[in-house]
Amino acid sequence: MSDASTCADSGDRQYATGVARAFGGALLFSLPILMTMETWQLGFYMDRWKLVCLLVMMLPLLVGLAYYLGFEDSTNLFDAAVDAFVAIAVAAVLAAALLYLFGALSLRTSIDEWIGKVALQTMAGSIGALLAQSQFGSSNADNDKRREGGDFAEYFFMAAGAVFLGANVAPTEEVVLIAHRMTSWHTLGVILVSLLVMHAFVYALDFRGQHERAAEQSFSSEFLRFTMVGYLIALAISVYICWSFGRFDGLPVSVALQISVVLAFPASVGAAAARLVL
Numbered sequence: 001m002s003d004a005s006t007c008a009d010s011g012d013r014q015y016a017t018g019v020a021r022a023f024g025g026a027l028l029f030s031l032p033i034l035m036t037m038e039t040w041q042l043g044f045y046m047d048r049w050k051l052v053c054l055l056v057m058m059l060p061l062l063v064g065l066a067y068y069l070g071f072e073d074s075t076n077l078f079d080a081a082v083d084a085f086v087a088i089a090v091a092a093v094l095a096a097a098l099l100y101l102f103g104a105l106s107l108r109t110s111i112d113e114w115i116g117k118v119a120l121q122t123m124a125g126s127i128g129a130l131l132a133q134s135q136f137g138s139s140n141a142d143n144d145k146r147r148e149g150g151d152f153a154e155y156f157f158m159a160a161g162a163v164f165l166g167a168n169v170a171p172t173e174e175v176v177l178i179a180h181r182m183t184s185w186h187t188l189g190v191i192l193v194s195l196l197v198m199h200a201f202v203y204a205l206d207f208r209g210q211h212e213r214a215a216e217q218s219f220s221s222e223f224l225r226f227t228m229v230g231y232l233i234a235l236a237i238s239v240y241i242c243w244s245f246g247r248f249d250g251l252p253v254s255v256a257l258q259i260s261v262v263l264a265f266p267a268s269v270g271a272a273a274a275r276l277v278l
Contacts, residue, residue: 019086022129026091029128029164034095034121038171040104042245043117051119054244058123061163062087064156065130083130091125092118127164154226154275155233161274162234163241166267170241179258187261194234194261194268199227201272230275234267235260 033039066083095118099105105114169175182190239260242248248256 019090021132022087022090023094025128025130025132026094026125029131030091030095030121030125033124033168033171034098035102036171038173039120040117042171043120044113046116046120046245048116050244050246051116054123055119057240058126059084061160062126062130065127065160068153069130087126087129088122090129091122095121095125123167124164127160155229157274158230158271159233159237161270161272162237162267164274165270166234166238166241166263169266170245170247170263175262176247176259179255179262182258182262187258190261190265194265195227195231198230198268198272199223201269202226202275230271231264231268234271235264238263238267
C-alpha cells in the first residue's frame with residue numbers, strides 16, 4: 001500500500017473517530033434540555049422566523065468552533081464549515097431519535113412540530129459535538145487541535161460558552177420567576193456577583209487552564225479587558241436568546257432587563273468556564 005493511501009486511510013479513520021466522538025459530546029451536552037419539557041413546548045410554539053434567525057446566528061459560532069476545535073486539523077474555513085454541518089447533522093439525528101424514544105415526538109406529529117423541536121435541540125447538541133474534540137479527545141499535546149487566535153479567540157470562546165449555558169437555562173420558567181421576585185438592588189447584586197465569579201474562575205480559583213495575569217497588566221486593566229468585556233458579551237447574548245424565545249413579549253423594559261441579567265449569570269459562568277477549558 002502506498003504512503004498516500006496509508007495517509008488517506010489514517011485521515012478517514014481519524015475523521016470517523018471524531019464523528020463518533022461527536023455523538024458522545026452531543027449526548028452529554030444536550031441531555032439536560034432533551035429531557036426538559038419547556039424546550040419541547042418552546043420548539044412547538046416558538047415563532048419560526050425567530051427560530052430561523054437563532055439558527056442562522058449559530059452557524060458562524062459553529063464554524064468558528066470547528067475551526068479551532070474541529071474533528072480534524074481544518075486548514076481553511078471550508079473544512080470548518082463542513083465540520084460544523086456534520087455537527088448539526090449529528091445533533092439533529094440524536095435529538096430526533098431521543099425525542100421519539102421519550103414520546104415527545106411520534107409518527108403522528110406534524111412535520112412543523114418535528115422541525116421546531118429538533119431544530120431547537122440541535123443548538124446545544126451541535127456545540128457539544130464540536131466541543132467533544134477538546135473534552136474527550138487525546139490529551140497528548142501533539143494531538144491538540146486548538147489554534148491560537150489571540151484576544152479574538154478568547155472573546156469567541158466566551159461567546160460560545162455563554163450561548164451554551166444561556167440557551168440551556170433560558171427555556172425554563174424559573175428565569176422569569178426569579179426576575180419578577182428581584183428588586184433593583186437584587187439586580188445590581190446579581191451583576192456584581194456575575195463579574196466576581198467570572199474573574200475568580202479565570203484568575204483566582206486555581207482551575208485547570210487558569211490564566212496568569214501578565215506582569216505588565218494591572219488588575220483593573222485585566223478586569224476591564226476580559227472580565228467586563230466577557231460579561232457584556234454574555235449579557236448581549238442573553239438579551240438575544242430571551243428575545244428569540246419570546247421571554248420579553250408584553251413586558252416592560254425594566255422587567256426585560258431583569259430577565260436578561262438573571263440569564264446573564266449562568267451565561268457569564270459559561271463564558272468564564274469556556275475560556276478556561278477550550
